Amino acid sequence: MDRETVIKVENVCKTFALPHEKNASIKSTVVNFYKRNKTYEKQQVLQDISFEIKQGEFFGIVGRNGSGKSTLLKLLAGIYSPDSGSIRVDGKLTPFIELGVGFNPELTGRENVFLNGALLGFNRREMGAMYDDIVAFAELERFMDQKLKNYSSGMQVRLAFSIAIRVQSDILMLDEVLAVGDEAFQQKCIDVFEKYKAQKQTIVLVTHDMEIVRRFCSGAMLIHDGEIVAIGEPREVAQKYSKFNEEKIDNELEKENTENTKKESNISLKILTASDKQKSGYVTDEEFTVEVSWPKSTPKVSNVGVGIVKQSGEFVFGANTFNEEVKLRGKNKITYSVKLSLGPGKYYLMAGLFGDKQNQTIDYLNEGPQFIIRPKEDDVNQGLSRLKYKWTV
Amino acid sequence: MKRFFTKQNRALLSELVRTDFKLRYQGSALGYAWSLLRPLLLFVILYVVFVKFLKLGTGVPHFPVYLLLGIVIWNFFNEMTVQSLGSIVGRGDLIRKIRIPRWIIVLSSSISALINLLLNLVVIAIFMVVNHVDLMSTILWLPLILAEVYLLALGLSMFLAAAFVKFRDVNYIWEVILQAGFYLTPILYPLSRIPNLTFQKLIMINPMGQAIQDARYATVTHETVTAHTLFQGGWYQFIPFLIVGLVLVIGISYFRRESKYFAENI
Numbered sequence: 051m052d053r054e055t056v057i058k059v060e061n062v063c064k065t066f067a068l069p070h071e072k073n074a075s076i077k078s079t080v081v082n083f084y085k086r087n088k089t090y091e092k093q094q095v096l097q098d099i100s101f102e103i104k105q106g107e108f109f110g111i112v113g114r115n116g117s118g119k120s121t122l123l124k125l126l127a128g129i130y131s132p133d134s135g136s137i138r139v140d141g142k143l144t145p146f147i148e149l150g151v152g153f154n155p156e157l158t159g160r161e162n163v164f165l166n167g168a169l170l171g172f173n174r175r176e177m178g179a180m181y182d183d184i185v186a187f188a189e190l191e192r193f194m195d196q197k198l199k200n201y202s203s204g205m206q207v208r209l210a211f212s213i214a215i216r217v218q219s220d221i222l223m224l225d226e227v228l229a230v231g232d233e234a235f236q237q238k239c240i241d242v243f244e245k246y247k248a249q250k251q252t253i254v255l256v257t258h259d260m261e262i263v264r265r266f267c268s269g270a271m272l273i274h275d276g277e278i279v280a281i282g283e284p285r286e287v288a289q290k291y292s293k294f295n296e297e298k299i300d301n302e303l304e305k306e307n308t309e310n311t312k313k314e315s316n317i318s319l320k321i322l323t324a325s326d327k328q329k330s331g332y333v334t335d336e337e338f339t340v341e342v343s344w345p346k347s348t349p350k351v352s353n354v355g356v357g358i359v360k361q362s363g364e365f366v367f368g369a370n371t372f373n374e375e376v377k378l379r380g381k382n383k384i385t386y387s388v389k390l391s392l393g394p395g396k397y398y399l400m401a402g403l404f405g406d407k408q409n410q411t412i413d414y415l416n417e418g419p420q421f422i423i424r425p426k427e428d429d430v431n432q433g434l435s436r437l438k439y440k441w442t443v
Numbered sequence: 444m445k446r447f448f449t450k451q452n453r454a455l456l457s458e459l460v461r462t463d464f465k466l467r468y469q470g471s472a473l474g475y476a477w478s479l480l481r482p483l484l485l486f487v488i489l490y491v492v493f494v495k496f497l498k499l500g501t502g503v504p505h506f507p508v509y510l511l512l513g514i515v516i517w518n519f520f521n522e523m524t525v526q527s528l529g530s531i532v533g534r535g536d537l538i539r540k541i542r543i544p545r546w547i548i549v550l551s552s553s554i555s556a557l558i559n560l561l562l563n564l565v566v567i568a569i570f571m572v573v574n575h576v577d578l579m580s581t582i583l584w585l586p587l588i589l590a591e592v593y594l595l596a597l598g599l600s601m602f603l604a605a606a607f608v609k610f611r612d613v614n615y616i617w618e619v620i621l622q623a624g625f626y627l628t629p630i631l632y633p634l635s636r637i638p639n640l641t642f643q644k645l646i647m648i649n650p651m652g653q654a655i656q657d658a659r660y661a662t663v664t665h666e667t668v669t670a671h672t673l674f675q676g677g678w679y680q681f682i683p684f685l686i687v688g689l690v691l692v693i694g695i696s697y698f699r700r701e702s703k704y705f706a707e708n709i
Contacts, residue, residue, distance in 0.1 A: 066707060124706065128542045131703040147540040154462065156469050165458050169541055173454030 054140070056221055056252055057103040057126065062135035064096040064121055095121045096276045099135070103221075103269070106250035108243075110263040110284060112291045113273035114298070119256050122273065123147065123225050126254065141220030141252075144170060148225070150210030155199035159190060159209060162198050166213050180216050187212040207235060215242050222246070223254040260288040296331055299422065303330040307419040317401050318343045319418035322385070330421045334429060334436050336390055338421075342401050343383040344413065351412055352378055353404040356386045361396035361420075366434060372404065391436045394425040452547060459551035464558070482518075482563045486511050486570070493631060503633050504664045505576050508567065512663060513630040513655045515563045516589070520596050520651060521621055523556035527600030528607050528614055535709040545702040549604050553597055560589070571662075581661040588658045595650050595687045598694035605701040608708050628652045634668045647673050650683040 067090045095118045103109045113119040124130045125137060127145035152169045153162050163184060167177035185191055188208040198206065243266050246253055257263060263270050263284050270287035272280040272294070280290045307330065321329065322339040332338060342354055355370035369386065371378070378384065399418035404410055429436070468474045490507050493499050500506025530552040537543060607613045628651045629637075637643050646652045653670040660669045674680040 129706045145542060151540045152537050156466055165462055168455045168458035169543060171451040173450055
């Protein structure tokens with residue numbers, strides 16, 4: 051139970067000085083030289099970060115772009131130094147901020163293997179001993195005496211990866227290594243993760259992939275705006291991260307919806323919710339209500355139609371008052387409620403106003419507000435819609 | 444020392460130097476032969492211009508070799524400082540992505556320059572034989588003199604490489620200083636050509652002047668001015684060494700202080 055702490059971070063803060071203007075000309079250089087001040091802006095990247103990682107832990111660090119997670123990784127790796135606070139690392143820590151650091155296109159594959167190995171802390175004798183394994187794993191036997199510039203990018207990644215997994219280190223640190231490479235490569239990565247997990251290798255992993263966090267991590271941490279928002283159980287951290295992301299996407303959609311009121315039509319389409327606030331994210335089978343309204347001055351409106359269209363263009367569903375004998379009785383507003391039995395994806399609404407006959411179009415809104423459908427937690431089906439069904443044998 | 448030259452650091456150093464060397468003559472037909480051929484051809488030009496046309500070295504025994512030795516030592520100093528100056532910025536990709544001791548990068552470019560110096564010395568040896576220069580026992584001092592130049596250049600390299608990360612003007616400034624230094628050092632002209640004794644002394648306070656003159660004294664001819672003879676054995680003769688020590692200490696401590704922030708400033 052008493053596992054050893056291998057990384058201990060206490061109250062770490064980091065700010066970067068961002069120059070406001072580059073001195074592009076001699077004149078501005080001279081002017082700024084006398085002013086001297088105000089040319090820098092302090093950007094606080096990490097504030098008061100404290101956590102511990104124990105021996106044998108598979109620790110995930112998640113967060114959005116610009117949240118400070120890569121900076122934290124570089125601090126742990128000793129590439130940056132903290133402004134205040136302390137970082138203690140017990141044992142050898144090997145960071146992989148990128149695969150194939152120091153690869154030189156003018157050198158042959160073979161020479162690059164030795165160079166990269168030296169950067170990772172292996173001498174020529176040690177590299178010589180594992181050289182054959184590395185080449186075999188990368189499946190590049192025939193290409194090792196060719197210059198690296200003649201390799202495809204996939205070959206380069208394969209070579210870098212097979213060197214990287216040779217590294218014996220107390221702690222390995224990986225920054226979004228999965229972001230590169232094709233599916234076959236990602237599968238290889240996952241196999242390696244499995245191996246590491248089985249060996250109880252201490253790993254610090256920065257990733258966007260919550261699937262990986264749930265599957266491999268024994269501990270995780272969510273960073274947002276330079277602060278730790280959640281730390282502990284990977285499942286909970288992953289969930290919080292997904293929620294964070296959903297909120298952001300919803301906010302963006304709403305912003306788009308409010309900004310995107312093109313005046314091609316006089317129809318106003320509004321999605322209503324219980325709280326009367328606009329909302330753009332829904333879960334399959336949730337119910338939502340749309341309010342369609344139009345100016346009082348619009349002549350002779352007696353029928354209204356509302357449609358749902360998938361972002362990719364498929365017309366998913368349409369309803370028209372004409373078929374259902376709903377009488378407007380002179381009102382300039384109607385609400386429409388529907389259960390969203392739809393598959394996950396992005397959709398938008400459309401609406402039309404009609405006269406007595408259906409082909410008598412008065413006004414038409416082609417692209418109304420957008421909304422997102424997210425899958426239910428137990429959703430196992432595929433396709434555009436979620437129909438009610440049952441199996442019988 | 445053991446802390447610095449661990450197994451990993453040694454491996455890294457040798458790999459960086461090796462890479463440097465491989466890339467230098469990449470794609471040229473003669474390849475490594477250039478590292479000997481280039482100085483040889485340059486020497487021939489200088490010899491023709493300064494010895495045959497300008498007749499600068501009349502009265503100095505073995506002037507061609509005398510001249511070449513000065514040029515070789517200066518070129519080493521020049522090459523090492525210029526290459527090291529850009530080395531940290533040039534290897535920015537490594538510094539931002541991996542944790543390696545930063546000083547290894549400067550050291551590796553200094554060693555590349557050192558290898559070039561040794562190759563040049565081979566060429567000088569050839570010229571010495573051709574010129575019938577007598578082998579003197581004082582030649583044993585040469586390695587120490589070269590070590591002094593190396594340490595001076597190392598101190599400057601550390602300082603310049605670290606400063607260049609922050610101030611990209613440094614390379615232009617250094618270029619001008621080098622050009623001035625080349626003429627303030629008795630390389631092309633014999634020191635005896637300067638009539639004013641005070642100027643002679645000022646020139647010889649410069650460690651490069653002192654080192655080049657000492658090297659000539661040790662290898663080519665005893666009939667030359669050295670700091671020792673010029674200051675008549677007074678304590679002034681130690682000023683150049685003091686400067687070397689000071690430059691080294693300042694260079695290394697500045698580098699150490701700045702190296703923490705290389706990754707974010709590059």
